[in-house]
Amino acid sequence: MAGDGRMRWVRWAAEFVLIVGSVYLAVYLEGASQRRSDRAAARAALTQLLGELREDVRDFDRIIAKQDSLDVDYSDLARWLSSPGSPPADSVAGAIYRVSTENSTLFPRRASWTTMVAGNQLADLGAPELVLRLGQLYETIYNRTDYNSALFDRTLSAATLSWAAVRWQSLDSAPLSHNEADREHLASSLAFLHMGWNKWYRDLLIGYRGDLVSTIAMVEEYLAAQGVPAGAL
16 A cells, blocks of 8 residues: 555656646747747847838938038139129029028938837847947937037028028129128138038048948848848848
8 A cells, every 4th residue: 555655646746747847848938939039020120220221321322422512512602702793693593502402411210220129129139249339320320410410400590591681682683792791701601511511511421321331231240140031131
């Protein structure tokens, strides 16, 4: 009888261990499956973010090119203001119109980054160096880009209002020939915008574009190492 009792106890113990082990195994497998799902979702979100970064590069190129074009207008106006009466009226009016209304500034995309941060997907990437690089791009470089772009817009808007307040003669009949004080006001305002913003902002964007391109390369390298198909990159 004692032997039978010991056998029952051993059987119960074995069944208990089997049940507990099965539960732990199920929990482990479920957790592993969830982690794989989370990592896959994070990689998919990162792939979408990569697409936005590439769109940002195209915006950088477009706006840098626009600032190059406006640099020509600023330079022409500075030359014309130094010898009033010499330039064609339509050229003066066109240049002033372009620097006043066609300035382009950059506000990079943030939708994918914001979604990944809100969903805690950055931790699921398992790539701290990449996350650090992305954080520097979005929280430092892009914040500075937003700030300087908004300040450029406000500065230009204030300058053009000051030009409008001056009683200019018609540019079609007597360009830049109203009086010396008005010409000096316009010349100094344009020079400030040209050197303090147009050229400086263009150089700023060129530097930040380099940071963006290097970040894109890091994201592409990570996704390729994770086996993301080339067609998805």
